Amino acid sequence: xxxxxxxxVTAAAVALVLALPGFAQTPAPQSTPPPPATKAPAAAAPxxxxxAPAAAPASSPPAQAPRPAGxxxxxxxxGAAPATAPxAPAAAAPQAGQPAAxxxxxxxxxxxxxxxxxxxxxxxxxxxxxxxxxxRKLYAFIESTPPTDxxxxxxxxxxxxxxxxxxxxxxxAVYLAKVAHERSNPQVLPKTLEALKVLTQVPHDEVLIxxxxxxxxxxxxLPDSVSDYANYQQGLVDLRVGNERWARTHFVKLDxxxxxxxxxxxxxxxxxxxxxxxxxxxxxxxxxxxxKDQKLTQEARNEARLAVARLRYEKKDYEGALKAYxxxxxxxxxxxxxxLYLEEAWTRYNLGQLRATxxxxxxxxxxxxxxxxxPDKYILRALVYRDLCQYLPAKRAAKxxxxxxxxxxxxxxxxxxxxxxxxxxxxxxxxxxxxxTAKFLESLNLEGEQLGRHAGGxxxxxxxHLQKVYDLAHAExxxxxxxxxxxxxxxxxxxxxxxxxxxxxxxYEVGLKLYERVKRGAKLVQxxxxxxxxxxxxxFKFTGExxxxxxxxxxxxxxxxxxxxxxx
Amino acid sequence: MKRTLLLLVxxxxxxxxxxxxxxxxxxTVLAVQDRTYRMxxxxxxxxxxxxxxxxxxxxxxxxxxxxxxxxxFAWQVGRGLLSYNxxxxxxxxxxxxxxxxxxxFPQLNWIVGSDVMWTPIYGKTSWLNSSVGHFEVFGTLGGxxxxxxxxxxxxxxSGQTVFRPAIHLGLGARLFTSKNVSFRLDFSNEFVxxxxxxxxxxxxxxxxALNFGGTE
Numbered sequence: 060x061x062x063x064x065x066x067x068v069t070a071a072a073v074a075l076v077l078a079l080p081g082f083a084q085t086p087a088p089q090s091t092p093p094p095p096a097t098k099a100p101a102a103a104a105p106x107x108x109x110x111a112p113a114a115a116p117a118s119s120p121p122a123q124a125p126r127p128a129g130x131x132x133x134x135x136x137x138g139a140a141p142a143t144a145p146x147a148p149a150a151a152a153p154q155a156g157q158p159a160a161x162x163x164x165x166x167x168x169x170x171x172x173x174x175x176x177x178x179x180x181x182x183x184x185x186x187x188x189x190x191x192x193x194x195r196k197l198y199a200f201i202e203s204t205p206p207t208d209x210x211x212x213x214x215x216x217x218x219x220x221x222x223x224x225x226x227x228x229x230x231x232a233v234y235l236a237k238v239a240h241e242r243s244n245p246q247v248l249p250k251t252l253e254a255l256k257v258l259t260q261v262p263h264d265e266v267l268i269x270x271x272x273x274x275x276x277x278x279x280x281l282p283d284s285v286s287d288y289a290n291y292q293q294g295l296v297d298l299r300v301g302n303e304r305w306a307r308t309h310f311v312k313l314d315x316x317x318x319x320x321x322x323x324x325x326x327x328x329x330x331x332x333x334x335x336x337x338x339x340x341x342x343x344x345x346x347x348x349x350x351k352d353q354k355l356t357q358e359a360r361n362e363a364r365l366a367v368a369r370l371r372y373e374k375k376d377y378e379g380a381l382k383a384y385x386x387x388x389x390x391x392x393x394x395x396x397x398x399l400y401l402e403e404a405w406t407r408y409n410l411g412q413l414r415a416t417x418x419x420x421x422x423x424x425x426x427x428x429x430x431x432x433x434p435d436k437y438i439l440r441a442l443v444y445r446d447l448c449q450y451l452p453a454k455r456a457a458k459x460x461x462x463x464x465x466x467x468x469x470x471x472x473x474x475x476x477x478x479x480x481x482x483x484x485x486x487x488x489x490x491x492x493x494x495x496t497a498k499f500l501e502s503l504n505l506e507g508e509q510l511g512r513h514a515g516g517x518x519x520x521x522x523x524h525l526q527k528v529y530d531l532a533h534a535e536x537x538x539x540x541x542x543x544x545x546x547x548x549x550x551x552x553x554x555x556x557x558x559x560x561x562x563x564x565x566x567y568e569v570g571l572k573l574y575e576r577v578k579r580g581a582k583l584v585q586x587x588x589x590x591x592x593x594x595x596x597x598x599f600k601f602t603g604e605x606x607x608x609x610x611x612x613x614x615x616x617x618x619x620x621x622x623x624x625x626x627x
Numbered sequence: 628m629k630r631t632l633l634l635l636v637x638x639x640x641x642x643x644x645x646x647x648x649x650x651x652x653x654x655t656v657l658a659v660q661d662r663t664y665r666m667x668x669x670x671x672x673x674x675x676x677x678x679x680x681x682x683x684x685x686x687x688x689x690x691x692x693x694x695x696x697x698x699x700f701a702w703q704v705g706r707g708l709l710s711y712n713x714x715x716x717x718x719x720x721x722x723x724x725x726x727x728x729x730x731x732f733p734q735l736n737w738i739v740g741s742d743v744m745w746t747p748i749y750g751k752t753s754w755l756n757s758s759v760g761h762f763e764v765f766g767t768l769g770g771x772x773x774x775x776x777x778x779x780x781x782x783x784x785s786g787q788t789v790f791r792p793a794i795h796l797g798l799g800a801r802l803f804t805s806k807n808v809s810f811r812l813d814f815s816n817e818f819v820x821x822x823x824x825x826x827x828x829x830x831x832x833x834x835x836a837l838n839f840g841g842t843e
Contacts, residue, residue, distance in 0.1 A: 392757075392758070392759065414654075417654070418656070421656055447653075449653050452653060592659065594697060594698060595661055595662055595665065595698075596659055596660065596661055596662065597659075597660055597661075597662050597749060598657045598658065598659045598660075599657065599658045599660070600655070600656075600657055600658075601655075601656035601657060601658050606658070606751075606753075606759070608660070608751075608759055609658035609660060612658045612659050612660045613656055613657070613658055613659075614656070614657045614658075614659045615654050615655070615656050615657075616654050616655050616656075616657070617653050617654030617655075618653065618654070
């Protein structure tokens with residue numbers, strides 16, 4: 060069963076989601092369950108007096124509409140309620156043939172009062188790996204218990220853990236976020252924040268977790284395990300709005316030996332680079348130093364190396380840029396990134412290494428990069444062929460761009476909705492914030508499907524509630540995605556148009572050269588000497604079959620057809 | 628004259644096509660890589676079988692040392708083989724039912740020798756499209772001394788042995804698993820020479836090879 064997608068809502072809807080008891084995002088799955096010691100206070104806690112008024116509406120048995128088992132049993136036999144609870148999960152599941160209005164009515168019923176012992180039973184179920192049952196009981200407990208109850212936060216936390224274990228991460232994150240926002244129980248908070256931190260490693264709601272939780276936490280009370288991360292996130296938020304000075308106040312609190320300190324340095328450098336009008340050597344050195352920082356991930360170190368290469372390229376230090384590209388380390392048999400090869404190809408072209416450039420462009424034709432949006436590739440290939448006076452291939456390479464992107468160019472000229480263009484959309488989705496949002500949206504879709512599978516086990520109330528959570532999250536994620544997509548496709552369209560313009564110029568220039576009269580006595584330039592193979596090298600003739608381990612090794616032999624200068 | 632003209636007319640489209648192809652797709656592409664695995668000093672130990680003789684099957688153990696001068700040429704400085712022989716059913720039948728003397732069956736005891744090794748093929752292969760394996764194929768040619776038992780005193784357990792010269796010819800493949808460890812599969816034949824070609828001893832062997840001092 061798929062989650063019903065609602066109309067896009069505004070950010071206010073997200074705030075509303077957070078305000079509701081059941082709206083929280085699930086943290087990333089964690090293998091180690093929280094210590095069972097937390098069960099003790101739950102068992103000992105007497106039912107709070109404030110629960111009494113809540114019992115009144117709940118005590119009247121609901122209509123014959125299906126209800127969560129625990130909830131149904133509670134009014135009849137308060138003492139036996141938890142025991143009977145697991146007996147009827149199927150009855151609680153939404154029936155296919157049931158009228159929608161009846162289901163809605165059931166969901167709108169006030170929550171039934173449940174015995175507080177249901178919390179202990181839920182914990183037992185959780186530790187017995189019965190997450191569905193545990194989640195249903197915990198939700199029943201949360202619904203019928205005031206937030207002042209000392210087990211209320213624990214119930215939210217364990218409900219989140221249940222949902223995460225069932226791969227409903229967003230649902231879990233919403234509950235963790237609630238615990239973090241309400242901070243009603245200081246004992247729960249460290250575990251909650253740690254779980255949320257783990258969640259940030261997978262596609263997640265950035266607004267909810269990064270900005271509204273870690274970006275706005277009161278840092279005074281945080282445990283060491285998450286304070287660095289929170290400081291880092293708050294610094295990032297400041298950097299995004301252009302307050303480097305404020306960001307620094309957070310970053311200076313970071314443990315120098317921690318990974319967040321390195322990431323903060325990287326973020327600061329990137330921000331400075333974005334704002335810098337001129338690149339100085341100090342910035343290059345800083346990035347270089349960062350590229351050797353073992354605390355950073357391999358990907359982040361590679362980013363730093365790429366930054367070094369790009370900065371050197373900007374300063375026309377092409378040899379230096381090549382050295383930086385060589386430093387990029389890829390896992391075994393990893394094809395790498397297309398931009399890496401393209402940038403290196405431009406660098407080699409500027410160094411006059413035309414054949415090496417063609418070698419890298421051959422790499423970019425590999426199936427791994429077939430879907431990449433690289434209009435520059437065609438321009439560069441045409442440029443190389445032109446420089447080798449291979450005018451026919453140059454013209455063909457130039458034409459290839461207009462041929463391959465004809466639909467997209469047509470869509471741009473016709474002022475169509477560019478988000479509907481397959482290539483531009485894919486290009487926009489391949490990087491940056493659009494990519495992250497697309498991934499989050501995709502994960503929401505998957506989790507929405509997963510949710511349907513637990514409809515029976517969760518009972519109607521929890522199921523309906525989670526449906527709402529996912530519907531709202533989906534609507535907001537979709538809105539954000541569309542907004543980012545609009546901007547990103549426009550940028551990609553600009554790139555394509557610029558490339559198209561250059562290609563047309565190239566075609567014109569090559570066309571003129573193609574029909575240029577060759578002077579009498581003209582001689583071809585001396586062919587360039589190719590470096591011979593050393594004894595340590597081995598050569599495999601390329602016949603169109605790409606091997607990932609060869610992608611950086613292509614060597615092209617191509618004659619120049621240029622005429623020697625001074626021919627009469 | 629007419630023939631020449633006809634030949635030219637026939638060849639012209641072929642030449643034009645070749646030229647057109649060269650104009651449109653100029654150049655050739657090679658994937659040039661550093662050899663991932665290079666051998667230097669190799670010590671190997673292997674087990675195998677001598678399956679050819681109808682009267683016994685030899686289970687062999689062999690060790691050897693190879694010095695690699697280059698990636699394609701090496702000297703197998705020494706190798707030594709010891710054979711544990713198992714009677715076949717045919718021999719049992721001959722001995723028990725037909726009264727053939729046990730001393731009438733010569734069999735292999737051990738072999739020592741030295742060869743040159745030529746490795747013309749080095750390649751790589753894909754395993755389930757998820758990993759790349761490297762291999763090489765080599766040939767060996769050399770000389771051996773074969774020790775055979777040609778007669779046996781069954782009662783005392785002793786026997787008479789002879790030494791025979793032999794020409795060793797082999798073909799093998801090596802699969803690299805790391806810079807220092809590889810596995811060899813060898814097929815070789817000892818052409819035992821004594822007053823002409825006396826016998827063939829075919830050997831099939833699987834060996835573990837350890838490489839020392841190979842360059843990165």
